[in-house]
Structure formats: C-alpha cells, structure tokens
Amino acid sequence: MKTSLAENRTAMKKELPSEDILSFRFHTGSGIECELFYADGIVDKELMGTLVINPLLRYRGDAEEKALFEALAFPELKCVKSEQEAVSAILEGNPVLFADGVSSGFVLGTKKVPQRAVTEPQTELVVKGPRAGFIEELKTNMGQVRLRFKTPNLRFETLQIGKQSKTSVAVCYLSGIASKKVVQEVKKRISAAEIDAVPDSSYVSRFLCPGRPSLFKQVNTTEKPDIFCARIAEGRVGILVDGSPVALTVPYLIVEEFQSPEDYFVNPYRATFLRLLRIGVLLLAIFLPALYVAAQLFKMQLIPLSLLLTIASSIQGLPLSPSLEVFVTLMVLEILNEASIRMPKYVGLALSVVGALVLGETAVNAGILSTPAVILIAFSGIGLYTVPELIETTSLLRLITLFVAGSVGIYGIVLFALFLVIYLVGEERYGSPILAPFAPIVGNDLKDSLVKFSMKQLKERPRAIGSANRTRLKEE
Amino acid sequence: MQLNTRQLSLIAGGLFPLTKLILLPSTLAHYTGRDLYLPALFLFLLEGGVLLSVLLLSSKTDKTFFELLSDTFGRVTARIVFGMFGVYFLFSALLPVYEQTLLLRSAFYDTIPSPLFFAVFYIVCIYFCLKPLRTFGRCADLLVPISSVALLLLFALSVSNADFSALFPLFQTPAKDVAFTTLRSMPRFLDCAFPLFFLGHFKYEKGTTWKVMLSFLVGALFVLLFLGTFYAVYGVIAPGKASAISKIGRYFPGVDLIGRIDLLLIYLMSGSYFLYLMLPFWLSVQCLKTCFQTKDEYDVFYAVGINLFVFILYFFLHYTIVHFEKFVSVYFFPVFFLFSYLIPVLAWTLRRKHA
Structure with missing residues (x-):
C-alpha cells in the first residue's frame, strides 16, 4: 500500500474496473484528502455516512494511521496493509477508506446484504417446535446458531472456497464435544476443493465426501437452526455456506432420516409409533409396487383369494402387462410430481384436476390402467413422503425394485434388498457406519x-x- | 478387528441353522421317520464340540489360521492347506446353493423358474466376495434379528397344525439307520469350520466362548424343535416335503383371509439365508487369494471365476439336485469330516505362541 492516495486510487481502479465498484472522495476537517471504495448494493450507505464520513468531516488532526483509527471509533474496523487485502474486503462488501499520507487502508464493516426475513422453511414444516429457518446470509445464520449456544465452546472457523466466487464457508462445532479428527478432516476437504464458484451448499457437500458418487446421501442437510444445533450438540460438525439457507452436517447416519424434530416434543410412545410408521410406510412404498407385480407374474398365492378375484376382474382386458402397467402409472406420478414442483402456482389447481381426473379416473375407465395399480401407486407416492429427505434415493430404488420384480420376481427383490444391505453396511462417513446403530448394533x-x-x-x-x-x- | 463377540454369536445362533431347514428335514424323515431329530442332535453335538474347540483356541492365540499354519509348518505348507480349503469351501457350497432351488420353486415361484434367474444370486455373491469380513458381521447384525423374528413367527403359525403325538413312541429307529443318516447328513453341518478362518479377525473377550456357545445352543434347539414340529405337521408324508420351511406354515387357518403370510415370513428370513449361502464363496476367495498370495485388486477374478463355475455347473445339475445330494452325502462324508471337523480340532496342535 502506498502513502499517496493517487497511487492507491490508481491501483484500486486497475484491480477493480467493474462498474459496480464505486468511490466517494471527500476531505477531512483538517483538509486531508480521503476516498472510500465500496461495492454498490451490498453496503449500508447510511451507516457509512453516519459513522465514517461525518466523524472525518469534523476531524482536525494529522494524516496518521493511529489518530484516524481513533477518530473513526467504528466497532468493526481494521487496517490492511496490502492491496490484495483491500480488494478482498471491498469484494466482500466492506468499504475501504484510503487517506492521503497514510500507507494503510481502513476496512469498515458496513456490509449490508439484501436479505429476506427469517421464516419457516417450506421443506421442513412442523406442527410443534421452533419455526425459524436459515436464510442466505452467513452472518445471520451464524448468529442464529450463536443464539442457541451461549458457550465459548461453540466454534466457527471460516474458510473461503471458489476461485471466482470466494464463498465463505463456516465450519461450526462444539469444542470438546465434536471429534477433532472429523473437524480436521472437514476443514482439509473444504480447503482442498478447487472449484470456480459455489452457488449453494450442495456444491460443498460434493467435496465433503469425495470418491465414488453414491445413490445415498453423503451429508445431511437442514434449513432449521434448531435441528442444526441439535446435531451439533450430539457431536456432529456443521457447515454453513454463504448464500445458501441449507446447512450441512457430518457424519451422516441413515437413522437421522427417521428422526423428526417433533419426536422430541411429543411423548416417547407417540414418537416411537411415528418412527415405526415412517420406516414401515417407507419400506412398503418402495417394495409394494414391486411385490404387486411379482405376485401377479410369479407367485399368485401371495395374494388372498378374495383380493385376487378383485384384481383379476379389474385387470381383465388390460392391454399392458402387470409390470408395464405399474411402470406407466409410476412414471405418470413422477411426471406429475416433477411438473408440480416447477410449474407456476396458479396452474397448480389445473394440474391436480388433470392428474387426478384425466390421468387417473379416465385411464381406468378407458381400460388402460387398473384400479388396484392406481391405488397402489398413489399409496406408494404418498408413502415416500413420510421421509421426504430421502425422496431422491427412494424413488429411484422403487423403480429399480420394480424392474427387478418384473424380470426375476420376488427372488430378485430379496436379492436386490440383500445387495443394498451389503452395500450400505460397508458405507462409512467420517468413520461412522451409516447404518449404525443397526449395523453394527450400537446398544x-x-x-x-x-x-x-x-x-x-x-x-x-x-x-x-x-x-x-x-x-x-x-x-440426578 | 473385523468381527466382535455379538456378531459371532449372531452368526452361530442365527445363521448356522438356516441351511438345515430346507431339504434336511425331509431327508431325515425319510431315513429315520419320527426319530428325525436324533441324527441332527448327534451332528449338533459334534459341531458344537468343534466350535468350542475353535473358540477356546481363539482364547489362546491372536494369530490367524494362516499364521498358525505357517509358524508351524512353513509358508509353503500353509499356502497348500489354504488352497485345499479354497477348493473345499467351493465344493461344500454346492449342495446348499443348489438346495435353494427347492426353496425357490416352492416359495418364490408358481412354476419352475428358468435357471437363468439364479444368475442374480451369483451377481450379488460376486459383489459380496469383494467385501471385507466386517461386512458379513454387520450384515448379520442387521439381518439375523429380522430372520429370527420371521422364523419364530413361522414356527408359531405351524404349531397350531402340529400333532406332536406323531413323534411318539420315541427311539424306534434302529441305531444303524440313525448312524447312517448321521453320516449322510453331514454336508449340512459344516458350519463349524468357518470360525477357524475368523481366527485373528475377532478380539477374544471375557465371555466370548460361553456367549457364542449359548447362541449356538439356542440355534440348535430351534432346529430340533423345527424338525419335531415339521414331522408333527406332516407325519408319514414328511419325506415328500422337500422344502420344509416353505411347507411348515402353509396350513395356518388364516391363509384364506390374509393370503400366504408364511411366504412373507420366508422372504424376510431369506435375506439371511442367501447371505449365509454366500459365506463359503467368500471363504473360498480368501483362501485362494492367500494360497496364491495375490493382491486385493485380483479378488474380482477369483470371485467371478468361482461363481461362474458354480453357475455353469448348476445348468447341468438343476434337474438332478436330489441325486446330486445323495451322491455328495454318501461318498464324500470323509472329506467333509476331515476339513470341517478334524482339521479345526487339530489346529490345537499348531504353534500358538509368537516366535
């Protein structure tokens, strides 16, 4: 950094030629020329005027670093000595003040990012329990965690990744509770990430678990600070990414998917019932369409006689084989699901009508699909959403199981399930087996x-x- | 360590009995009638003795079986013995693997399935063969409780149709027939050799022996009860019911209303059963790998080779499984006795202390 303001100005203009980087030139009360460099749109200009420019306009002292520092009396103020530090600070949203005759820049923490209010995340709604959710601003998210852990043991370690985006990533853990090995490993993996930009935390999660891609989740996610803090309190390590409301936690265990925050607010009997219901329905939702097809094609004895007669009467004259019929119905459901997420809300009602009446009832009346298949797929479709965080995995598993059932029957389903078990018991995340506490059993x-x-x-x-x-x- | 005491107990109590519930009950009923549990009892005693011997050996040494052999006889001999065991495990796997056909025909399909369907088993088996022993232990952790509950429920379904008076009077079968059937049934009681290859891979703790033995005893008692109930349900026609497990619960009174719920229980149990069928393949891969001293990345060749061999052989044998069973049982029992009973006991004579 140079002593001459003109030279510093030239350097900044050269390093930051973009139009959104603005500067404001003024003189102190004693006539020292100053210039503020800032990124437009992410700076609190009012605060800048009140706490930086106004005091300097009244400043009568000399051009000395210490005197200016004291005159500013700003809580988030620091000096930088290199151009690169000044550039980084400006790009992060913190204005940098240069004064003629001073060989350092003053970084002013007046960053103000446009942010939405802390609202309940739509993907993790609860009947009972806290409703606050994370937002896109890292500092606010860190603050929400800090509010819940008023202990010096709560540690945030901020790293930057993304060659172009320079995204801040905060590694959060409770010192003395989280495993040091896991904390080190997380930091090492994040630091080693070489990527241009990180638009969302999902990008970071790819680096947290390198190696072969898996059909199953590698890292757990949440948009709720209460869940995030509960996991941190259990000894996990959390990762908050600037610009993303989705926080990550490691190590991930599959059992977490069956634990809802509400389980901790209701009595344990109710919670146990709900958990058994979730896993039972999830397994049924994955395997029932396949079992239905396999039973029809390979083992009719599985179906009770009266139900078999009902099915027989409804599939009579159908042009499709059982496996194709269920596959078509399942694909219709997947299409409706995908479209309903992406389409504008005002056509949502029309979609419901088209989906339920035209594709459902009319297809049955026209003799293209059978009623049992539609009922079964509807149940399966709803059932998968009892564990919504696993939907990406479970919907694919359902399709694979259906394919296996149509080809090899129940033998194939059992062997595919066994294959999944063999695969899953070998999977570990940061040294924790993801099927724990079931395999291995952890009492x-x-x-x-x-x-x-x-x-x-x-x-x-x-x-x-x-x-x-x-x-x-x-x-006690 | 790859296994722990709990997993060993689950394997001994929950997996050892599974291969004894398919063709064995009808075979025993054929030769010994209502005394079908006697040969099984003798074989369980024999197996229990060998298992106890291996467990006690594990309390005296932390060496693997290969280390024991090589420290006593040298590496070359140890490699030869492992090569022989590699072939033996492959051979011993044939009968149980082919026996699954009977279960499949009875419980999984209405019609006789194409032999090609069984390729799925070998594909999963290849994958399993490439996994460490830890995977097997963890699978046991997850699957054995499920299969045990399923078996108990299946047993409960069958008890209502059982006429236990069919088992009386006791001990009517001549001793000669019981002895013959005992020898003939040996191929289903080879599990006691497996723990020998777990040596050095599990940490012996205080109480390991009695926990594993107790678990084995519970499993053995279950099989004996199952045999008795099977005969009590079917009586003199029991020898004709080749796949006992899929037949035992089929006369449950609620079947008309709720369908073949016993089949659902069999499907729940069969995860463990198929897993256990894969264990000899895994052991065979490990033995051959040790014999030829190859690196881990070549395991896939052993796994594919072994599974392909058994699958191809199945094409020639799938219509003659019962004859194959007779052939193996009658002529090969000395081989089974040597590898599964004698060598594990003789392992006591190997040098247990580190040089």
Whole structure:
C-alpha cells in the first residue's frame, strides 16, 4: 500500500474496473484528502455516512494511521496493509477508506446484504417446535446458531472456497464435544476443493465426501437452526455456506432420516409409533409396487383369494402387462410430481384436476390402467413422503425394485434388498457406519433410533458419531 | 478387528441353522421317520464340540489360521492347506446353493423358474466376495434379528397344525439307520469350520466362548424343535416335503383371509439365508487369494471365476439336485469330516505362541 492516495486510487481502479465498484472522495476537517471504495448494493450507505464520513468531516488532526483509527471509533474496523487485502474486503462488501499520507487502508464493516426475513422453511414444516429457518446470509445464520449456544465452546472457523466466487464457508462445532479428527478432516476437504464458484451448499457437500458418487446421501442437510444445533450438540460438525439457507452436517447416519424434530416434543410412545410408521410406510412404498407385480407374474398365492378375484376382474382386458402397467402409472406420478414442483402456482389447481381426473379416473375407465395399480401407486407416492429427505434415493430404488420384480420376481427383490444391505453396511462417513446403530448394533444409540426413549434415558451422545465427550445428561 | 463377540454369536445362533431347514428335514424323515431329530442332535453335538474347540483356541492365540499354519509348518505348507480349503469351501457350497432351488420353486415361484434367474444370486455373491469380513458381521447384525423374528413367527403359525403325538413312541429307529443318516447328513453341518478362518479377525473377550456357545445352543434347539414340529405337521408324508420351511406354515387357518403370510415370513428370513449361502464363496476367495498370495485388486477374478463355475455347473445339475445330494452325502462324508471337523480340532496342535 502506498502513502499517496493517487497511487492507491490508481491501483484500486486497475484491480477493480467493474462498474459496480464505486468511490466517494471527500476531505477531512483538517483538509486531508480521503476516498472510500465500496461495492454498490451490498453496503449500508447510511451507516457509512453516519459513522465514517461525518466523524472525518469534523476531524482536525494529522494524516496518521493511529489518530484516524481513533477518530473513526467504528466497532468493526481494521487496517490492511496490502492491496490484495483491500480488494478482498471491498469484494466482500466492506468499504475501504484510503487517506492521503497514510500507507494503510481502513476496512469498515458496513456490509449490508439484501436479505429476506427469517421464516419457516417450506421443506421442513412442523406442527410443534421452533419455526425459524436459515436464510442466505452467513452472518445471520451464524448468529442464529450463536443464539442457541451461549458457550465459548461453540466454534466457527471460516474458510473461503471458489476461485471466482470466494464463498465463505463456516465450519461450526462444539469444542470438546465434536471429534477433532472429523473437524480436521472437514476443514482439509473444504480447503482442498478447487472449484470456480459455489452457488449453494450442495456444491460443498460434493467435496465433503469425495470418491465414488453414491445413490445415498453423503451429508445431511437442514434449513432449521434448531435441528442444526441439535446435531451439533450430539457431536456432529456443521457447515454453513454463504448464500445458501441449507446447512450441512457430518457424519451422516441413515437413522437421522427417521428422526423428526417433533419426536422430541411429543411423548416417547407417540414418537416411537411415528418412527415405526415412517420406516414401515417407507419400506412398503418402495417394495409394494414391486411385490404387486411379482405376485401377479410369479407367485399368485401371495395374494388372498378374495383380493385376487378383485384384481383379476379389474385387470381383465388390460392391454399392458402387470409390470408395464405399474411402470406407466409410476412414471405418470413422477411426471406429475416433477411438473408440480416447477410449474407456476396458479396452474397448480389445473394440474391436480388433470392428474387426478384425466390421468387417473379416465385411464381406468378407458381400460388402460387398473384400479388396484392406481391405488397402489398413489399409496406408494404418498408413502415416500413420510421421509421426504430421502425422496431422491427412494424413488429411484422403487423403480429399480420394480424392474427387478418384473424380470426375476420376488427372488430378485430379496436379492436386490440383500445387495443394498451389503452395500450400505460397508458405507462409512467420517468413520461412522451409516447404518449404525443397526449395523453394527450400537446398544446405546438404539435408544434414539426406531424406538424413542424419554429424554432422561438419553444420557449419552450417539456413540456411532465418535463424540469426544459422551455424556449428554448427568445422573440426578 | 473385523468381527466382535455379538456378531459371532449372531452368526452361530442365527445363521448356522438356516441351511438345515430346507431339504434336511425331509431327508431325515425319510431315513429315520419320527426319530428325525436324533441324527441332527448327534451332528449338533459334534459341531458344537468343534466350535468350542475353535473358540477356546481363539482364547489362546491372536494369530490367524494362516499364521498358525505357517509358524508351524512353513509358508509353503500353509499356502497348500489354504488352497485345499479354497477348493473345499467351493465344493461344500454346492449342495446348499443348489438346495435353494427347492426353496425357490416352492416359495418364490408358481412354476419352475428358468435357471437363468439364479444368475442374480451369483451377481450379488460376486459383489459380496469383494467385501471385507466386517461386512458379513454387520450384515448379520442387521439381518439375523429380522430372520429370527420371521422364523419364530413361522414356527408359531405351524404349531397350531402340529400333532406332536406323531413323534411318539420315541427311539424306534434302529441305531444303524440313525448312524447312517448321521453320516449322510453331514454336508449340512459344516458350519463349524468357518470360525477357524475368523481366527485373528475377532478380539477374544471375557465371555466370548460361553456367549457364542449359548447362541449356538439356542440355534440348535430351534432346529430340533423345527424338525419335531415339521414331522408333527406332516407325519408319514414328511419325506415328500422337500422344502420344509416353505411347507411348515402353509396350513395356518388364516391363509384364506390374509393370503400366504408364511411366504412373507420366508422372504424376510431369506435375506439371511442367501447371505449365509454366500459365506463359503467368500471363504473360498480368501483362501485362494492367500494360497496364491495375490493382491486385493485380483479378488474380482477369483470371485467371478468361482461363481461362474458354480453357475455353469448348476445348468447341468438343476434337474438332478436330489441325486446330486445323495451322491455328495454318501461318498464324500470323509472329506467333509476331515476339513470341517478334524482339521479345526487339530489346529490345537499348531504353534500358538509368537516366535
């Protein structure tokens, strides 16, 4: 950094030629020439005027770094000595003040990003429990976590990734509770990421679990600070990404998908029932269409006689084979699902009418599809959403199982399920087997798995995560 | 360590019995009638003795079986023995694997399925063969509780139709027939050799022996009860019911209303059953790999080769499985006895202490 303002100005203009980088030139009360460089649109100009420009207009001292620093009396103020630091600060939204005769720049923390209010995320609605959600602004999200952990043990370590985007990524954990090994590994993997831009946290998740892509989730996500904090408290490591309302947590265990935040607000019996319901319905939703096809094609005895007669009468004269019929119905459901997410809301009602009446009832009346197949697929479609976070995986599994059932029958379904088990038991995320606490069985962790014990009995943190401090609840 | 005491117990108590519930009950009923449990009892005692011997050996050494052999006889001999075991496991896998056909025909299909359908089993088996032993232990953790519940429910369904008076009077079969049937049924009781190859891969803890043995005892008792119930349900026509497990619950009174719920239970159980059928293939791959001292990346060749061989052989044998079973049982029991019973016990004579 030069002492001459003119030279610093030239350097900044050269480094930041973009039109949205503005500068404001003024003189202090003692006549020192100053210039503020800032990125338009992400700076709080009012704050800049009140806390930076006004005090300097009244400043009567000399052009000295220390005196100017004291005159500014701004809470988030720091000096930078290199051009590169000044450029980075401006691009992050913090204006940099240069004064003629001073060989450093003053970084002013008046960043103001346009942000939406903290609202309930649409993907994680709850009947009981906190409604706040993360937003796109990293600082606000960090603040929401800090509000829930008023302890010095809560650590945020901010890294930057993205050669062009320079996105801030905060690694968040509870010191003394999270495994040091996992924290180190997360930081190492994020730092090693070489990517141009990071528009969303999903980009970061790819780097958190390198290696072969998996059909199953590698990293867990949440948009709710209460869930995020609960996972951090269990000993996991969280990752917040600037510009994304979706926070990441590692290590990921499949059992997390069956745990809803509400389970902790209702009584344990109800919670256990709901968890069993979720896993039961999910398995049915994946395997029922396949079993229906396999039973029709290979083992009719599976279906009770009276039901078999009903099915026989409804499939009579159908032009499609059972597997093709179910496949077509399933594809119609997938298409409706995909379209309903993307189409404007005002045509949503029309879609419901077309989907339910035209494609459903009319197809049955026309003799293209049978009523049992439509009922079955409707149930399966709804059933998968009992565990919505797994929908990407489960809908694909349902299709594969259907294909196997149509080709090899129930034998194929069982072997495919066995293949999945063999695959999943070998999968580990940061040293934690994703099927824990079921495979391997971790006795302590079973208390908060399919069966939900009362809070008083959950004395230890999940062992499968490898927390540094196992005790969650001290004996009374 | 790749296995723990719990997983060993689940394997001994939950997986060992599974291959004994298909063709064995009808074979035993054919030769020994209502005393069908006697040969099974003798073989369980024999198997239990060998298992106990291996478990006690594991308490005295942390070496693998290969290390025990090579420290005593040298690496070359150890490699030869492992090569022989590699072939033996492959051979011992044939009968149970082909036996699954009977279960499939009875419980999974209305008509006789194409032999090509069985390719799926070998594909999954190849994948399994490339996984470490830890995978098998964890699969047991997940699947054995499910299959145990399914088997217990299946057993409960069948008890209502059982006439246990059919089992009396006891001990009517001549000792000669019981002895013959015991020898003949040996190919279904070869599980006791498997733990020998788990040596050095599990940490022996205080209580491992009695926990695993207790679990084995529970499994054995279940099989004996199953045999008794099977005969109590079918009586003199039991020898004609080749796939016992898929037949035992079919007369449950609620079948007309709710369908063949017993089949659903069999499907739940069959995950463990198929997994267990894959274990000899896995052991065969490991033994051959040790024999030829090849790196892990070549495991795929062993796995594909072994599975392809068994699958091709199946094409020639799938119509003659019952004859094949007779042939193997009658002429090869000395081989089974040597590898599955004698060698595991003789392992005690190997040098257990580190040099």
